[in-house]
Amino acid sequence: MExxxxxxxxxxxxxxxxxxxxxxxxxxxxxxxxxxxxSATSTLYVGSRSVDLAPQSGQVSxxxxxxLDRLIQTFTALVxxxxxxxxxxxxxxxxxxxxxxxxxxxxxxxxxxxxxxxKYTDADPSVSVKLANxxxxxxxDQIRSFEPRPADADxxxx
Numbered sequence: 001m002e003x004x005x006x007x008x009x010x011x012x013x014x015x016x017x018x019x020x021x022x023x024x025x026x027x028x029x030x031x032x033x034x035x036x037x038x039s040a041t042s043t044l045y046v047g048s049r050s051v052d053l054a055p056q057s058g059q060v061s062x063x064x065x066x067x068l069d070r071l072i073q074t075f076t077a078l079v080x081x082x083x084x085x086x087x088x089x090x091x092x093x094x095x096x097x098x099x100x101x102x103x104x105x106x107x108x109x110x111x112x113x114x115x116x117x118x119k120y121t122d123a124d125p126s127v128s129v130k131l132a133n134x135x136x137x138x139x140x141d142q143i144r145s146f147e148p149r150p151a152d153a154d155x156x157x158x
Contacts (some may be wrong), residue, residue: 040128042136047074047114054113072109076116079107079139087138092130096122105135 010017048066078084085101107118118139120132 003135024041035123037121037123038125038128039119040132040136041120042118042132043110044116044118044136044139045114046075046116069109070116072116073088075143076107076109078142079116079118079135080105084127084135084138086141087141088131090125091137092134094127094130096127096131101131101135104131 007017080102082098082102084098085098085105089096089098089101101120104121105118106121107116110117113144118136120128120135122128122131
């Protein structure tokens with residue numbers, strides 16, 4: 001008896017049910033992005049080559065891990081800034097504004113590591129790769145410009 005009652009209710013409300021399902025389908029279609037986006041990441045290491053971790057150096061005080069985490073968070077906050085974006089656009093040689101690069105760029109510390117992951121998202125996959133790498137390089141250059149190190153400290157590990 002109960003099933004007949006439910007079927008009767010559904011028949012009486014069929015137009016309303018069709019309208020609700022149709023509205024949900026239209027809404028889903030409208031909010032779905034039509035353009036493919038591609039993300040590329042660049043990973044940067046912040047560690048003993050970047051900072052003298054010796055307690056007597058004065059570069060990292062009190063708790064070394066907390067000090068290094070704070071430094072990494074500072075570097076992460078620098079990533080989506082205008083100077084970094086301008087330098088990245090120039091280095092990558094792509095036709096993007098600094099504002100669009102700032103909007104498409106994000107950075108975060110990889111949990112429990114001394115790594116920063118820089119991510120750039122764009123509609124063009126090659127631009128994504130170029131700008132992810134250029135933003136990482138621009139950050140390193142920016143840091144080196146206001147925190148110069150001795151010449152022997154600028155070794156690159158392959």
